Amino acid sequence: MVTAIAAATAAIARLDARIIVSPVAKAWSTRAAWSGYARALQLQSAEVEEIDVFSWGCDLKIPGRPPLPSHLDLFDRFAEWRAALQDDDRLRWRDRLPTAIGDPATATEHAPLVRALDTVRQLARIDHSIMAWLSLPFALRDRGLVASPLPCLAGGAKAFRLKPRPNDDDWLAVLRALESAATIALQRLHSLERHYRDAQRAIAAEYRPGALPALLALIQYRPLLSPQSAAELLCMSIAGASKLFERAATAGLLVEITQRRSWRQFLTPDLAADFGYVRPKRGRPAKEPPPLPVDRDLAAVFDAFDTEMAALDNLLARKCELN
Structure with a gap:
């Protein structure tokens, strides 16, 4: 567990350090938002792949791809989330959290990354919408792990919502997925x-x-x-x-x-x-x-x-x- 926490934290730090000085930061953030939203949709059990969200974002239907569900709007929260990512007010997202969310008494014993993920876990138990998974970039910023929200790091685990107490395997899966997302995002930035x-x-x-x-x-x-x-x-x-x-x-x-x-x-x-x-x-x-x-x-x-x-x-x- 300690190794997984260290590896995920290091991958996030490398990505954050590179994006600060990148000449294509704005273009990258647009693509990263599509990637992060695709991951959040999958956690909501939507049958979509990342290419489908890129297709929607570019307003271009790709031949041969299965059509997206027509009875619901999968992207109804995307504009709201993008506006929050671009908001300079660092306290606005935190002020919108339910008052029931807070740090447990033993929070200081855990790494900042685990505390950020626990905030998402608590929110996922209360808010059953996609916004729970989209909140992870803000939680990482509030814990000092990144300078600004990185949309590609949206995510979590279904166990956060379904289990009162996720086990070690659930936490390991989330940490490894977060490390992988940060590594892929850095490769795409390059x-x-x-x-x-x-x-x-x-x-x-x-x-x-x-x-x-x-x-x-x-x-x-x-x-x-x-x-x-x-x-x-x-x-x-x-x-x-x-x-x-x-x-x-x-x-x-x-x-x-x-x-x-x-x-x-x-x-x-x-x-x-x-x-x-x-x-x-x-x-x-x-x-x-x-x-x-x-x-x-x-x-x-x-x-x-x-x-x-x-x-x-x-x-x-x-x-x-x-x-």
Whole structure:
């Protein structure tokens, strides 16, 4: 148990330290929210997989995937949770907790991670909604384990709700699942940062980038795209968007997952491997190309790409508010 607590705490600390200095923190948090919400839905016994939540978040139905239940709204609490994650008031979530939740007399004998999980356990016994599982990122922050809530760490265990006193095996399962979630999230952060650098190289290598920077910036926030959805968001023709997708796929920044001539869909290579659309690469990871030489022209290209990403972030935020 002590080893599991230490391993999970270390994995969370590594992720927290990296996300603080990452240039793609906002884009990563969007993907992490979908991952965390998928885990919470599974704890609510919803028959969904992570790719289904990504599909919903990107507003794109993937052919061949089973339809989500139509008699209930699985995502009715997502907007509320995302707003809480972005709230600067650190006390708002804690003030909403039922007064029956508190630390037992022996709480100081346990590690902060166990105390955070116990808060979720108590809440799950009182609140039978998905919000109990979505509260774990806030509990970790309140115990000083992370600087800000990390949405990918939402979760818990069904035993927290069903058993008055979970046994050691239940606690071990939760700790190992939390360590795995933090490790996977860190790997995806590394992949997203590498995609960000590869996008900069692809833009710098183009004689006339055109609208390619806008598409590559959009991919950071919407890893699952089609020419139709990109054309709508970027205010361009479907034919023009299709040509941009071909350029991005040639540069290795997108993978087609539909293999058809019309209504094609593309996914980033790392998620395509995670979701089983392509075979994961074995052996040592490919060596990353050396950094591009720093000069004034390239600095302007990189600044323009960052500006495109900020503009896309604002555009998608306004779109979510309208919906």
